[in-house]
Amino acid sequence: MPALVLLGAQWGDEGKGKATDLLGGSVDYVVRYQGGNNAGHTVVVGDQKYALHLLPSGILSPGCTPVIGNGVVVDPSVLLSELSGLNERGVDTSKLLISGNAHIITPYNVTVDKVTERFLGKRKIGTTGRGIGPTYADKINRVGIRVQDLYDESILQQKVEAALDVKNQILTKLYNRRAIAVEQVVEELLGYAEQIKPYVADTVLILNQALEDNKVVLFEGGQGTLLDIDHGTYPFVTSSNPTAGGACTGAGVGPTKISRVIGILKAYTTRVGAGPFPTELFDEDGEALRRIGGERGVTTGRDRRCGWFDAVIARYATRVNGLTDFFLTKLDVLTGWEQIPVCVAYEIDGQRVDELPYSQSDFHHAKPVYEMLPGWSEDISKAKTFADLPKNAQSYVKALEEMSGAPISAIGVGPGRDETIEINSFI
Ligand code: GDP
Ligand code: IMO
Ligand code: MG
Numbered sequence: 001m002p003a004l005v006l007l008g009a010q011w012g013d014e015g016k017g018k019a020t021d022l023l024g025g026s027v028d029y030v031v032r033y034q035g036g037n038n039a040g041h042t043v044v045v046g047d048q049k050y051a052l053h054l055l056p057s058g059i060l061s062p063g064c065t066p067v068i069g070n071g072v073v074v075d076p077s078v079l080l081s082e083l084s085g086l087n088e089r090g091v092d093t094s095k096l097l098i099s100g101n102a103h104i105i106t107p108y109n110v111t112v113d114k115v116t117e118r119f120l121g122k123r124k125i126g127t128t129g130r131g132i133g134p135t136y137a138d139k140i141n142r143v144g145i146r147v148q149d150l151y152d153e154s155i156l157q158q159k160v161e162a163a164l165d166v167k168n169q170i171l172t173k174l175y176n177r178r179a180i181a182v183e184q185v186v187e188e189l190l191g192y193a194e195q196i197k198p199y200v201a202d203t204v205l206i207l208n209q210a211l212e213d214n215k216v217v218l219f220e221g222g223q224g225t226l227l228d229i230d231h232g233t234y235p236f237v238t239s240s241n242p243t244a245g246g247a248c249t250g251a252g253v254g255p256t257k258i259s260r261v262i263g264i265l266k267a268y269t270t271r272v273g274a275g276p277f278p279t280e281l282f283d284e285d286g287e288a289l290r291r292i293g294g295e296r297g298v299t300t301g302r303d304r305r306c307g308w309f310d311a312v313i314a315r316y317a318t319r320v321n322g323l324t325d326f327f328l329t330k331l332d333v334l335t336g337w338e339q340i341p342v343c344v345a346y347e348i349d350g351q352r353v354d355e356l357p358y359s360q361s362d363f364h365h366a367k368p369v370y371e372m373l374p375g376w377s378e379d380i381s382k383a384k385t386f387a388d389l390p391k392n393a394q395s396y397v398k399a400l401e402e403m404s405g406a407p408i409s410a411i412g413v414g415p416g417r418d419e420t421i422e423i424n425s426f427i
Helices: 016-024 076-088 107-123 132-140 147-151 153-174 182-199 203-212 245-251 284-293 311-321 360-365 391-404
Strands: 003-008 029-032 041-045 048-052 065-068 097-099 217-220 258-266 269-271 305-307 325-329 339-348 351-353 367-374 408-412 420-422
Touching: 003 016, 016 041, 016 217, 016 258, 016 325, 016 408, 029 203, 065 203, 076 182, 097 182, 097 203, 107 132, 107 153, 107 182, 147 153, 147 182, 153 182, 203 217, 203 245, 217 245, 258 311, 284 305, 311 339, 311 391, 325 391, 339 391, 367 391, 391 408
Parallel strands: 003 217, 003 258, 029 065, 029 217, 065 097, 258 325, 325 408
Antiparallel strands: 041 048, 269 305, 339 351, 339 367, 408 420
8 A cells, every 4th residue: 555656846856866765775666657767866875876867766775676667768778778887886686677568769769859959949948868758759649669569570660660751751851860760770679679578567567466465665756846748847848747646657556556745855946958947046156056066967967057945836846746745855055055045936027926827928937035044054964853953954944844835754964875864754
């Protein structure tokens, strides 16, 4: 029965990898349910740092079975290189399970992603260029290639032909690029088939049986709520559903099985790529957050845009995900500010607005209404309990909790597994 969802409450990079890894020791399965290798999840274990893109962060916990669910898009070359990279560092990856229904990011999907962005020019989304959008588009258009297709050569051939029929027209006639040969793609994909085969499984059946047996299953989201294709800042979003509902469709588990939904929430805000961001800073405070917080993309190496905490977004995340808890991360980064502004509402065309505006045009005009909270200067990285935090840090956390609409059950005070204050236990 105990299924938990752990997801990003902002625009990604909230520290989901660290939080998942922390819980990994107490859960039986960690399941990615959407996205692909656009994710960059950093896990620090002792003096070792791991950057995971496609694999669930639970792969680093020996007792835990990592699962790539049907809702994920899988680039086979990335999968194999991530696995061999971990094996070289002594990590056992043999328990990994991959859904046969997961869609494959083909080389042409990566090409289409890059070409489309170039074609959009200054209207581009700023994607990670990993082929995510085009692969989900193929899935919806019913011309996608699934993991199971790797094991039926004639079907694979027909499907790649169908997908490339239209794409080659677009690539050659619209984008002035060379056509992609069907044979070449089929050959490349078949080259991965045998190496991936041992991992392919009926993950829906396995996960539901595990839940029947009272095993603990943790669903690890990629990206974040505001990057959700339905609930995010469309069109500046990713092409999947990182929000809680995505865990059900992306893993084949019913909503009645989910008992806890944990939103990972940074103590300030960051964003990578284009799109609106009301609390974004363009001054030395923004620069300081980037420097102190190490806000550089794990996947693309781009500098992250930085800004103050936005409670309107946190409330929205509580609502659309049905959050039961928050895990507040990177509180330590805010040490040293005399006063810390927190956005409590927006001003849109002269009106105060307390909730995320329904209209995207309004959101583009939203100006943050700030409340100033007193800062602290003491080093908090060694704090083990809430009481160890300086009074002003405690008040900052309490204020965020009140504004955000769900209890803050854990606080990150550093990147390491043990640099965490646990307030309410998750399992
Ligand atoms: P994810 O995509 O949500 O997994 O997050 P990323 O790994 O992309 O970015 C979060 C970064 O913050 C990583 O470098 C983590 O090691 C680091 N991190 C996570 N939690 C904390 C924390 O509480 N304090 C500090 N200082 N760093 C943290
Ligand atoms: P994690 O899991 C932050 C952003 C991209 C771009 C938009 C669409 O590490 O939090 P895509 O390649 O998905 O089509 O790009 O989404 N984006 C992320 N931003 N963290 C991520 O993942 C992201 N994955 C995608 O920068 O704006
Ligand atoms: Mg990340």
